[in-house]
Amino acid sequence: MTEMKNNIHSIELAEITSLLFSNCNEKEARLAAKFSVSSVESRCLRILFQQKELTVNQLAQELSLTSSRITRIVDGLVDKQLVQRSAGEKDRRVFHISLTATGEKLSADLHDDHIKIHTEIINNIPEKYHRTMFELLEKLNEAVEQWLEKN
Numbered sequence: 001m002t003e004m005k006n007n008i009h010s011i012e013l014a015e016i017t018s019l020l021f022s023n024c025n026e027k028e029a030r031l032a033a034k035f036s037v038s039s040v041e042s043r044c045l046r047i048l049f050q051q052k053e054l055t056v057n058q059l060a061q062e063l064s065l066t067s068s069r070i071t072r073i074v075d076g077l078v079d080k081q082l083v084q085r086s087a088g089e090k091d092r093r094v095f096h097i098s099l100t101a102t103g104e105k106l107s108a109d110l111h112d113d114h115i116k117i118h119t120e121i122i123n124n125i126p127e128k129y130h131r132t133m134f135e136l137l138e139k140l141n142e143a144v145e146q147w148l149e150k151n
Helices: 002-034 039-051 056-063 067-079 101-123 127-150
Strands: 053-055 083-087 095-099
Touching: 002 039, 002 101, 039 053, 039 056, 039 067, 039 083, 039 095, 039 101, 053 056, 056 067, 056 095, 067 083, 095 101
Parallel strands: none
Antiparallel strands: 053 095, 083 095
């Protein structure tokens, strides 16, 4: 009986996490489109807004993408005049990526809208569930991380 209950819960977890992932991707795509950037460009801008300056490798690590993929993303953001590259002082092969003034303004607006969207979302959940929701989401994330480490 316990095994059957676990299977039902496993199916429910798979379905709800898949739906949540899909909805979150759609939310991020809509936000990015509002600012005429892709979802991954949006994530890149938000990270640079917080970190101020990163190397290509650091940005790749933050986004869990390859350095070559980040280079293509940065190329697009440079073309849009949202980020700039500067060669490292100690090692000219290492490029540092930072926001331009235009990129800083767009990233601030993007950040503000990101917070506003999540405020609207959380306001749709009764406040009495907030703490429990955060605790359970943290537990779920920890469980997924444990699974990833094992597999």
